[in-house]
Amino acid sequence: MFSTTTAGQCPYAPAESGAEDAAAARAHKAEENRGRPTLAFERKTPYADYIGVDTLLDLQRTRTDEPFESTFIITTQVMELLFSLVQGHWEAARDALEADDVPGAIARLRSSCNAQDVLNASWGLLSDMTPTGFNRFRDSFGEASGFQSYGYRRLEFLLGNKSAAMIRPHKAMGDVAAELTGLLERPGLYDAALRLLDRRGLPVPAEAVERDWTQAYEPSEGVERAWAEVYADDRPGNELLLLAETLMDVAERVTRWRHTHLMAVKRTMGAKPGSGGSNGLTWLARNAEQDVFPELWSLRSTV
Template structure:
């Protein structure tokens, strides 16, 4: 015999989920299929997603219309940094747990988020240098270089540097979060450790090392990946992992190039607001391969 709760929730017997589903069905029936139009307070949509708070964060400092697009694009990117990070961390943790199918699923989801992230540069694609000049002084020394959300992504990719935590030292919580990512294996480190556990010749100094140090290319790692590519059958999960990682790496490179082009278009070779030399800094970063051995092996296989 069904429990009292189950009898009250015929759509999904038992549990709170069934009760919620039954409630939605009753509302739809009462509304004759039309959306609810009357609420005593904020709409549930506004409360759930914090829409009032979100829109209240767009506070241009000048009358230049392009500044609104700049702020919105920046905020969209920050939200997407967080989503990409969550998915890369989930993929890393799956690899550490020997769950390659799970890691592949998270990497696919990360790539979807990266595609949206890269497309967000389109919000700034039509900004002219004169428009940018009319509000640039208003943000002073603010620079995307200071984004701790983006810095977490770089750390997860293996671009480690304790000095990059320094700009956030006055933000104790943020500095601690960055230090945690700095001190743990990154996404690529987790993949190499998995290869080692599978019996591939990954050098010992890539299996256990000082994770706070920047990743450096290794001929031994390239040899291990080359062995993976020697068996490119669809059933080889390590081959699928290699290609999924390269999908991630390629999208990172696209992001960097789009950043470079956006800056070149809006301000040319002027110094950056955060103290860098602008285009030179970005060009150097754009030329740096992510997961380098997955690129270099293509010259020899």
């Protein structure tokens, strides 16, 4: 409800008032400083406080004197932050699709592509790490493995690569296990897209519209035929075609990530067993071969 106002005043929302007050304060400060930046603060700088710089830099805790270890830790931490950013975009896109908001979903997917590009480029930070350099600090992280990243597992679940067994490593982390279970039991990003196609009258098989969401997605010829109908209408205004191509942008970047991961491991440690107990390259190669949103790829051989 609006507050009571005096003659000549217009009611406004408190948030708008706060934004106006903040803008006025910045203008006053700029005038007071005569265009120069503020140099004196009683406490830590507002930048350090807002970003949490002290906490962030304190997280680079190496266990050896090997310079590559610092690069390895920082790169991995950057990736984890970007996993979280991509997850937020994908969940928002999924929810927009469930709400029949295709333009909103496309906007969030395009934002995720920007984050995915940075994520994929971050592998370049490790490009000069040699096998001998890696070996000098590898024993220091014991059984730690990217396989155990719950940030990455969230993304795989959202893509439809579901597996209840993949929650087991996180059972001792109650909140993490609960979040992963929630993602396991809900439709993923691609599921939401197929449900949208069904509501728009396309012939999506019933088993793809309502199924056991805890199971990994399996390709379907019926789903491919539904997407083929979308591609048959290639007018510029077909928002379902725009959605399909944006999903392809996402899928291509995921595939690129998986292959680059595979190559990075092959270059630094070859076919040695992984630190997390897997067979290393074989595990990564199998994952890299899986198509994301498979029917969007397979229909290209038939349309």
